[in-house]
Amino acid sequence: MAILVTGGAGYIGSHTCLELLNKGYEIIVIDNFSNSKPESLKRVSKLSNKNFKTYQIDLLDKKRLDEVFSTNQFEAVIHFAGLKAVGESVNSPLRYYENNVTGTILLCEAMRKYGVQNLVFSSSATVYGSTNEVPISEETQLNAMNPYGRTKQMCEEILKDLYLSDQTWSISILRYFNPVGAHISGIMGEDPIGIPNNLMPYISQVAVGKLKHLTVFGNNYHTIDGTGVRDYIHVVDLAKGHLKALEKVLATKEIGVYNLGTGQGYSVFEMVEAFEKASGERIPYIIKDRRPGDVAICYANPSKARNHLGWKATRGIDQMCQDSWRWQQNNPNGYNEQAEKQNRREQPVFNHASDFFMPKT
Numbered sequence: 001m002a003i004l005v006t007g008g009a010g011y012i013g014s015h016t017c018l019e020l021l022n023k024g025y026e027i028i029v030i031d032n033f034s035n036s037k038p039e040s041l042k043r044v045s046k047l048s049n050k051n052f053k054t055y056q057i058d059l060l061d062k063k064r065l066d067e068v069f070s071t072n073q074f075e076a077v078i079h080f081a082g083l084k085a086v087g088e089s090v091n092s093p094l095r096y097y098e099n100n101v102t103g104t105i106l107l108c109e110a111m112r113k114y115g116v117q118n119l120v121f122s123s124s125a126t127v128y129g130s131t132n133e134v135p136i137s138e139e140t141q142l143n144a145m146n147p148y149g150r151t152k153q154m155c156e157e158i159l160k161d162l163y164l165s166d167q168t169w170s171i172s173i174l175r176y177f178n179p180v181g182a183h184i185s186g187i188m189g190e191d192p193i194g195i196p197n198n199l200m201p202y203i204s205q206v207a208v209g210k211l212k213h214l215t216v217f218g219n220n221y222h223t224i225d226g227t228g229v230r231d232y233i234h235v236v237d238l239a240k241g242h243l244k245a246l247e248k249v250l251a252t253k254e255i256g257v258y259n260l261g262t263g264q265g266y267s268v269f270e271m272v273e274a275f276e277k278a279s280g281e282r283i284p285y286i287i288k289d290r291r292p293g294d295v296a297i298c299y300a301n302p303s304k305a306r307n308h309l310g311w312k313a314t315r316g317i318d319q320m321c322q323d324s325w326r327w328q329q330n331n332p333n334g335y336n337e338q339a340e341k342q343n344r345r346e347q348p349v350f351n352h353a354s355d356f357f358m359p360k361t
């Protein structure tokens with residue numbers, strides 16, 4: 001029986017697919033490639049030396065989703081598929097609610113219909129909104145402050161209600177802090193479309209010369225050096241957290257909510273310094289006003305994940321920067337055509353459930 005990975009071609013999904021394959025799980029991926037490229041899955045296949053089925057399907061396409069469930073047997077689902085840009089969610093709230101909330105409901109309906117009731121769900125520290133309480137534990141009041149965050153908060157409520165209605169479900173809700181870094185091979189990493197919104201991909205594009213300088217959003221916060229503090233977590237640690245959550249949902253019948261963070265906060269300037277050290281490049285920056293909606297400090301209390309899942313982040317800030325830099329240097333244009341040429345493989349892509357493709361190694 002396989003693990004269904006929705007959004008498996010994305011940044012966190014692709015790293016998790018690799019960890020799953022390396023652990024011997026059979027996986028099947030669904031992705032509509034709205035924010036990713038099939039190339040990421042080819043790299044997963046290459047690194048793991050394993051093939052797997054991939055369906056190019058939109059979660060909102062009920063009929064095709066049903067076909068995927070009727071033609072395969074799943075023991076669990078890891079649900080990454082979702083839109084994640086905060087600013088875009090403010091401008092297009094309906095698109096976000098439909099994609100993230102309706103998508104999750106349709107997925108759960110298909111799961112229920114086919115008796116697949118083990119789920120690991122991608123939530124976000126964004127559900128905590130603006131809180132002055134740090135470190136942030138799972139008990140902290142939820143207060144999402146934008147449509148994207150509210151889609152995650154709503155999905156969490158829906159999943160809790162689902163579990164209350166039928167306790168044969170088993171669900172892990174994972175609240176990620178700030179995922180950064182890349183696979184150590186340098187052939188998988190984050191590939192943001194257009195100009196990055198997030199700090200780490202922005203810094204690495206400055207380091208590689210694609211962007212002129214970093215804009216630091218505010219240096220007058222009450223923090224160590226005035227800049228915003230976040231809990232950056234290496235994407236491979238995060239991926240490994242999903243395997244622990246998967247073990248949990250397969251072994252128990254309960255619902256659990258877990259912070260996935262390191263418990264350590266770093267400021268923007270500390271990240272810049274660490275990246276300069278890792279890359280040997282200077283990161284020029286200018287200071288501008290605070291970005292609306294940003295909080296001063298946000299870092300996790302990750303002890304629940306340690307105690308209940310047996311998971312702990314092990315990769316520090318230096319490795320996060322070294323791995324990001326290796327990925328950025330090797331793939332200055334991400335998974336784009338240029339990069340694809342170097343790794344050219346026959347790659348049929350189908351959009352019908354019965355016409356899956358296998359990424360070729």
Ligand code: NAD
Nearest residue numbers: 007010011012032033034035036058059081082084122124
């Ligand atoms: P990503 O955009 O790289 O990956 C998401 C994947 O889902 C993409 O491949 C996209 O094409 C796919 N997708 C989106 N909507 C779909 C749909 N309707 N049908 C099929 N596929 C669809 O994002 P990521 O960084 O890998 O994030 C994965 C999950 O984790 C998301 O749910 C995101 O909200 C959540 N999350 C991300 C972060 C972060 O900073 N990266 C932080 C907290 C939570």
Ligand code: UFG
Nearest residue numbers: 124125126176177178197198199202215216217228268294
């Ligand atoms: N920052 C800059 N300049 C930039 C980008 C960011 O100074 O160009 C600063 C921000 O002001 C903040 C810190 O760097 O202090 C981190 O910002 P990011 O945009 O990288 O991350 P956020 O903490 O704002 O948000 C991210 C995701 C959210 C997610 C949250 C918690 O974008 O979706 O982490 O997981 F919810």
